[in-house]
Amino acid sequence: MRGLISTTEAAELIGVGAAVVLDVRWRLTGPPGRADYERAHLPGAVFLDVDTDLAGPPSTERGRHPLPEPDRLVAVFRTAGIGGSTPVIAYDDADGSVAARVWWLLRWLGHEQVAVLDGGFAAWQAEERPLTPDIPHPAAGDFTGEPGSMPVLDADAAAGIPGDGVLLDARAPVRYRGETEPVDARPGHIPGARNSPASAHLGPDGRWRPASELAEHFAALGASTGKVGVYCGSGVTACSVVLAMEHAGIEASPALYPGSYSQWSADERREVAQGHEAGEVAP
Known part of the structure; x- marks a missing residue:
């Protein structure tokens, strides 16, 4: 599983608990996406915050969302329940760009089994697929990763x-x-x-x-x-x-x-x- 995944394919994996789902709704000028997540999200989805989970501390020297330290990022993904071979589905409620950040970070760490939900939250909701306000508490995964699998520039x-x-x-x-x-x-x-x-x-x-x-x-x-x-x-x-x-x-x-x-x-x-x-x- 790589790249994009349809709502139908995602529903099949989610229905049998065969994937970790990450909700990364975020907006450049706010409001924060967590409130939307707490109202309703895909079953089992874990919320990750772009500013704190998927980026390092901002600075003029490194930018607003610099790459996080690899060890800290690995810990974030483990806490979300990701293991070494776990399929991961990421979604947002905009154009898929924020979900692509998760896709890229996991790929950067060498994890291949990750895809962005095609159409995101809007497509899932429009098809009247299941939503829930329940906050999951997944068991920690055993994910390990080393940066370098995707090229970067200074x-x-x-x-x-x-x-x-x-x-x-x-x-x-x-x-x-x-x-x-x-x-x-x-x-x-x-x-x-x-x-x-x-x-x-x-x-x-x-x-x-x-x-x-x-x-x-x-x-x-x-x-x-x-x-x-x-x-x-x-x-x-x-x-x-x-x-x-x-x-x-x-x-x-x-x-x-x-x-x-x-x-x-x-x-x-x-x-x-x-x-x-x-x-x-x-x-």
Whole structure:
């Protein structure tokens, strides 16, 4: 089990207790997702908080959601009930980007059995599948993991990608162009980056677009082959680009810049660009 999982497939696994389910509902400007989780969630789902469970402490040097220390992250996943071979299903209530953060982190630690619920909470609810307010207390799992199974970039490496590859910015177009910036130090984007917003991954029904359509999307951006890096505001949403490229059948995993624009824009030595890049493809 890798990548995306349908509500039907997920229901089968959940119905027999064959998967750990993680609820990671979160919003950039709030309110926190825990209150929604406590009202209703998928049966057996464990809530993980992006800010405290799936990221290290924020700083101007590392960004708003830096990668957590591996040992602490392993402990979080063990507490959620994950074992070495446990299938994991992650969901959110937006475009799947936050769930993709869980997918990416587990893959980074070497865990292959993880998927994002296609359509997320909205699709599950629309199909009138079971929901509950009951908070589970799973037995601790025996998960172990070592970082390094997914490629990462630091700021210097990200700066060099546009010279001989493609750097993708997963934020909304208005933030990429620098027309607005709700949370980070300076509006704009990393020079040379092309916009590939996470919203472009979804179809009108809220589910992920077919692999063939996503392949065309990335081909138009020049990101089907060669060196590709991805970033967003803080390294969360960009994980969905990695997932979308894998779903599209692109063999090489793009490298994630975990510090992303929150780290970049806080460093006055780093240039920022605004508007579209030459050759930019409209999302």
